[in-house]
Structures are given as C-alpha cells and as structure tokens.
Amino acid sequence: MADPIRLVTAPDGEPPELPQNIEAEAALLGAMMIDNRVGEDVMQKLRADHFYEAVHGRIYDAIIKLVGRNMVANPVTLRPMFEGDEAMRELGGPAYLARLTGSGAALIGARDFAEQIYELAQLRALITVGREMVTRAMDTSEEVNPKKQIEDAEVALYSVAEEGGETGSVKTFLQASRAAVENAEKALNAGGGLSGVTTGLENVNERTGGLHHSDLLILAGRPGMGKTSLATNMAFNAARRWVQDMEDGIDPSKSVGAKVAFFSLEMSADQLATRILSEQSGISSQALRMGKISQQDFRNLARASGELENLPLYIDDTAGLTIAALRTRARRMKRRHDIGLIIIDYLQLLQGSGRGNEGNRVQEISEISRGLKTLAKELHLPVLALSQLSRAVEQREDKRPMLSDLRESGSIEQDADIVMFVYREDYYMAMHEPKQPSEQDDAKTFDDHATWMNKYREVEGLSELIIAKQRHGATGKAKLRFDAKITRFSDWIDERRLPEQYG
Numbered sequence: 001m002a003d004p005i006r007l008v009t010a011p012d013g014e015p016p017e018l019p020q021n022i023e024a025e026a027a028l029l030g031a032m033m034i035d036n037r038v039g040e041d042v043m044q045k046l047r048a049d050h051f052y053e054a055v056h057g058r059i060y061d062a063i064i065k066l067v068g069r070n071m072v073a074n075p076v077t078l079r080p081m082f083e084g085d086e087a088m089r090e091l092g093g094p095a096y097l098a099r100l101t102g103s104g105a106a107l108i109g110a111r112d113f114a115e116q117i118y119e120l121a122q123l124r125a126l127i128t129v130g131r132e133m134v135t136r137a138m139d140t141s142e143e144v145n146p147k148k149q150i151e152d153a154e155v156a157l158y159s160v161a162e163e164g165g166e167t168g169s170v171k172t173f174l175q176a177s178r179a180a181v182e183n184a185e186k187a188l189n190a191g192g193g194l195s196g197v198t199t200g201l202e203n204v205n206e207r208t209g210g211l212h213h214s215d216l217l218i219l220a221g222r223p224g225m226g227k228t229s230l231a232t233n234m235a236f237n238a239a240r241r242w243v244q245d246m247e248d249g250i251d252p253s254k255s256v257g258a259k260v261a262f263f264s265l266e267m268s269a270d271q272l273a274t275r276i277l278s279e280q281s282g283i284s285s286q287a288l289r290m291g292k293i294s295q296q297d298f299r300n301l302a303r304a305s306g307e308l309e310n311l312p313l314y315i316d317d318t319a320g321l322t323i324a325a326l327r328t329r330a331r332r333m334k335r336r337h338d339i340g341l342i343i344i345d346y347l348q349l350l351q352g353s354g355r356g357n358e359g360n361r362v363q364e365i366s367e368i369s370r371g372l373k374t375l376a377k378e379l380h381l382p383v384l385a386l387s388q389l390s391r392a393v394e395q396r397e398d399k400r401p402m403l404s405d406l407r408e409s410g411s412i413e414q415d416a417d418i419v420m421f422v423y424r425e426d427y428y429m430a431m432h433e434p435k436q437p438s439e440q441d442d443a444k445t446f447d448d449h450a451t452w453m454n455k456y457r458e459v460e461g462l463s464e465l466i467i468a469k470q471r472h473g474a475t476g477k478a479k480l481r482f483d484a485k486i487t488r489f490s491d492w493i494d495e496r497r498l499p500e501q502y503g
Contacts, residue, residue, distance in 0.1 A: 019123045020052035021116060028113040029056060030100040032063050033074050035107060039067050042114040050121035055087040059097070075101060129156045154328045197258045197341050197382055200237020203478040203491050207467055208418060210256060211238075211341060211382035215471075216373040216415055218347075220387040220406060221422035222394070226463065227386045228267065229487040230422055230480075231343050232275050234384070235260045238341050239313040258340030258381070259312035261333045263326060265349035269315040276313075279488040280304040312337065322351045323371040334379050342379075344372070346386035347412070366411035373415045387412060389421075399428055403468050419469040424482060425459040462492065 032038045043064055048057035062081050066073035075097035082088045088096060133153050137146075196210030211217060211234075221227045241257030264272055278285035281304040283297050293301070314333060321329075326344070333339045344350070352364035369385075376383040389405045401421040406412045413419060434452050437445045463482040467475050479492035 018052070018127065019120045021120060022053055022056075024113040024116050025051050025053055025056045026100055028110055028117065029059050029063070030102065031107045031110040031113070032060070033078070033097070033101050036063070036067050036073050038107070038110045039063055039073070042111070043067075046114050046118055050118055052120065052124070055085065055091065058082075058085070059100075126157075129153070132156070151325045151328055154332070155324050196256070197238050198241050198256045199234045200241065201233075201478070201480060201489065201491055203480060204465060207465075207476055207478050208470065208473065211384060212417070212472065213380050213382060214377045215382050215417040216369070216376050217382060217384045217418045217420065218387050218406070218412055218416040219384060219420050219422065220389050220401065222389050222399075222401070224427055225422040225424055226482055226487065226489065227422055228345050229275065229482075230465075230489050231345055231384065231386055232262075232272060232487075233279065233489045235262050235313055235341070235343050236276050236279065236311070239311050242312055242340070243310065259337055260314065260341045260343065261330060261337075261339045262313060262315045263321065263329075263342070263344045264315060264317045265319060265321060266345055267317070269317040272315055272317075275487055276308065277301060277304055278486045280308065282486060284485050285487060312339075314339065320349075320351060323368045326350060327371060327375050330375055330379065334381075339379075340381050342375070342381060342383045344383070344385040346388065347372070348388050369412045369415040399423070400464070400466060401468075413469065416469065417471040418467065421466040421468060423464045423466055425462060425464075426456060429456050429459060463489065 028038075028042070032042075046060070048061040051057035051060060059078070059082075062078055063073040066077060071077060075094070078097050079094040082094050082097070088094065092099070133149070133156075136149055136152075196208070196212035196215075198210050199205055199208075219227055219231060238258045239260045242255055242259055243257070245255035245257050246252070262272065274285055274288055277283075278288055281297070281300045283293055283301060287293050287297070288301070314337060316329060316333075318325075318329075330339075330342055347368060348365070350368045352367045372383050372385055387406060389401050393399050393401055393405050400423050403413050403419060406419070429452070434448045435445060437449050461481050461483065463480040465478040465480055467478070469475065480489045481492045482489050
C-alpha cells in the first residue's frame with residue numbers, strides 16, 4: 001500500500017516542501033510496466049503532470065503512448081525513449097526503469113497509488129492557487145479590482161475541483177435506463193407529455209416536453225417580439241410550480257417546477273420585478289413605472305407582491321459578465337439555492353475570455369455558446385439563452401425567422417439542443433397601418449383602412465413560437481396569446497371555435 005500523505009515541515013527560513021510521495025509514483029510505474037492493463041484503470045483520471053517527479057511523468061506518458069499503440073510497455077521497449085534523458089541519467093540511466101519493476105507487490109495497491117498521486121497533485125494545485133491569490137492581493141501596483149480577483153480565484157479553484165471529473169460521466173446502460181424511466185415517471189405524474197421543467201404554457205410543453213436537463217435552449221427574435229417577456233413568463237411559471245409542488249408535498253426530484261437563476265445583462269433587477277408584478281397584478285408596467293394607478297390597483301399590486309415574496313427566482317443584473325464569471329456565479333447559485341433552470345438575457349451581451357479572439361466576434365460567440373452548453377451538462381439543468389437575430393429578417397416579405405438569421409455565429413445553432421423564434425404578425429401589421437380616414441377622405445381610404453382593420457383583428461394578440469430545431473423531437477409552431485399591456489404570454493384559444501353558449 002502507499003505511504004500515508006505527508007506534509008513535510010522545512011527547516012526555519014526555508015519554504016515548506018510540497019506534498020508528494022515519490023515512492024507511490026515509482027511503485028505505480030513499476031506496476032504498469034509489469035502489467036500494462038493497470039494503465040487502463042488509471043489513465044482516465046491520471047495525467048503526466050500529476051506526478052511530482054518530472055521524469056516519472058515522462059515515463060508514465062511513454063507507457064500510455066505504447067499501450068495506446070497496442071505495444072508492450074516494459075523496461076526494454078521504453079529504454080530507447082530515454083537514452084538521451086538527462087534527468088534519467090542522474091537516476092542511473094535507463095537501468096532505472098528496470099529498478100522500478102523490482103517489487104511485484106506493487107500490483108496489489110496500484111489503484112491506491114494512483115488515487116494518492118492524484119490527491120497530492122490536487123493539494124499542490126491548491127497551494128499554487130493560494131499563492132497566486134496572495135501575490136495578486138498584495139500587489140497594488142495594478143488597478144485594484146477585488147471583485148475580479150475573487151471571480152478569478154473561484155474559477156481557478158473550480159478548475160482544480162473538476163480535474164479528473166470525466167470518469168464520473170461514464171454510466172452503465174442500467175444507470176442510463178433508470179434515468180430514462182425516472183423521466184418517463186415524471187412525465188406521467190405531471191399529466192403526460194411533460195418530462196422537463198414546465199414553461200407554464202401547455203402549447204409549448206406539448207411540443208417540447210418541457211425544458212430538459214442538460215439542454216441548451218435558444219430563444220431568439222427581432223426587437224419588439226417579446227423575447228424577454230416570454231423568458232420572464234417561463235421563469236415565473238417554473239418557480240411558481242416549484243412552490244406549489246413543495247406545498248403539495250411532492251418529492252423535489254419529481255417536481256416539474258424549478259428554482260430559477262435569471263441573468264439579466266440588459267435590464268435591472270427592479271425592471272424585471274416590475275414586469276413580473278405587472279403580469280400578476282394585471283396592471284400595465286408603464287402605469288406602474290409612472291405611478292398612474294388607482295388605490296384599487298395599488299392594493300392588487302401589494303397582494304401580488306405578497307404572494308411572490310417567497311418565489312425562488314434569483315436575479316443577477318451584473319452588466320458585462322464574461323462567460324467564465326457567469327459559470328462561476330451559476331455554480332455558486334447551484335450550491336447555495338439548488339437552482340434547476342438558468343435564463344440569460346441575452347447571449348450577445350456576454351463576453352468571451354478574451355484569449356486569442358480579440359476582434360473576432362464570431363469566435364467569441366462560439367466560445368460563449370459552447371460554454372453555455374457545457375454549463376448545462378455540468379450542472380445538469382436547462383439553460384435558456386435569449387439571442388438577437390440579424391436584420392436580414394426585415395428585408396424579406398415573410399418576416400418569420402429562420403435558423404440562418406441567428407446573429408454572428410452558426411455555432412449557436414450547432415451547440416443548441418432547441419432553437420425557438422418568437423414571431424408576432426400584429427407587430428409588423430401595426431407598422432403598416434394605412435391612413436386613418438376622416439370625413440373629408442374618399443371611399444377608397446375608408447375601404448383600405450377597413451380591410452386592414454379586419455386583417456389586423458384576425459392576428460391581434462396572436463404570437464407564434466417557431467421551434468426551428470429540436471434535437472429530441474419534431475419542429476413546428478406553438479400558438480400563444482400576447483397581452484402587450486402587461487407583457488404576458490398565455491396559451492392561444494381560438495374563440496371562434498368555442499362551442500356556442502345557450503341561455
């Protein structure tokens with residue numbers, strides 16, 4: 001077995017020795033050369049830079065390369081690769097490889113050796129992060145920005161924590177099938193057709209089955225279509241369903257609601273709250289902002305506010321977030337609040353890492369879309385990102401958006417599991433209203449306006465959610481009603497098809 005982990009105390013005046021176990025490294029390498037199958041067990045988690053002794057890391061790399069080529073890796077086959085290695089020469093030359101295989105007993109504890117080598121490497125990485133944090137915090141020669149330093153430290157610490165995590169992503173078919181059955185059970189308990197987080201809109205849920213875990217969803221549209229309104233509606237509906245399910249005693253794992261993190265890069269938190277209060281109180285958001293409300297309206301507002309004060313909807317309105325900072329904040333919300341849905345308004349206001357893509361916005365958007373998809377898989381929740389569309393839509397006679405209209409990068413379409421477009425015919429019709437007739441106008445002016453008005457009434461309040469891409473299902477359209485006064489979307493009900501009411 002490996003020696004216990006030791007932190008060696010250095011003599012006074014000298015820095016402490018970094019945590020390491022050279023004997024465990026040597027024993028593991030010996031075991032791998034005796035039985036190459038040992039390498040198959042450890043190579044998924046262990047890398048060459050996890051070894052404290054650099055020459056051990058190079059030996060490990062060489063063994064993995066030979067095994068990858070279906071060649072035997074032993075002191076004889078490895079010898080030519082280290083003939084000119086200066087560090088190996090200091091240890092006695094290539095004969096050192098044979099000495100490593102001196103104890104066959106190392107085979108018994110090979111996995112334990114590998115685990116200890118990995119844990120010690122993590123400790124050394126933590127020490128490095130800590131030293132860099134202290135150095136940067138002590139250095140006041142540059143612009144002082146503690147918040148940026150804290151975010152960078154969180155990113156660095158999380159990168160240490162997620163090292164080696166890829167081994168956990170391998171599942172047996174039994175594990176995968178159990179997860180599939182659990183999703184089907186959730187859909188059944190929710191009344192059928194809903195296996196993800198609810199949008200609160202039946203027409204949308206029927207098309208998508210809800211917002212699924214690990215999915216990146218893109219909600220796009222031209223300005224004025226109501227993207228933010230629809231996103232806040234979905235956020236509220238998911239959070240309210242979570243509260244209802246908890247009050248009804250439903251197991252959290254079987255709830256189709258979710259606690260929601262809303263990253264608003266365009267609007268402030270109080271502006272978003274005003275929209276939600278407007279939707280729930282039935283008072284125009286414009287009237288709320290200007291204070292043009294009656295005492296009864298104010299009582300309705302207070303009632304709605306009281307009902308929503310425990311809503312698990314967390315708004316982060318920090319402007320100019322980078323994708324790295326957003327991922328850090330999302331992980332923090334996951335730890336603290338166990339969020340189940342992330343919404344970002346909107347994707348183009350995020351910034352990339354800035355490494356190697358200055359001046360290339362397409363590459364930066366590609367980095368952001370990949371980062372959001374990675375975040376969805378990492379936290380195992382749906383990420384809904386709003387996106388702008390190019391002006392090409394306005395140049396066409398039919399202004400319904402298409403996938404090619406996604407602005408700045410085809411990688412958005414590639415990375416997304418679902419792409420949805422919001423389209424409102426009445427918005428465009430209102431822009432082309434003919435002259436309103438007066439008493440002095442001729443009959444044609446009256447006829448033109450009457451014809452326009454009849455067509456407008458047919459589409460007034462009608463909104464289409466166009467599902468242009470769906471990795472797990474069919475594309476199509478979901479009809480919604482949009483109340484512009486209170487910016488609320490709801491399911492479309494064609495009143496012309498309702499049964500007649502008899503007295």
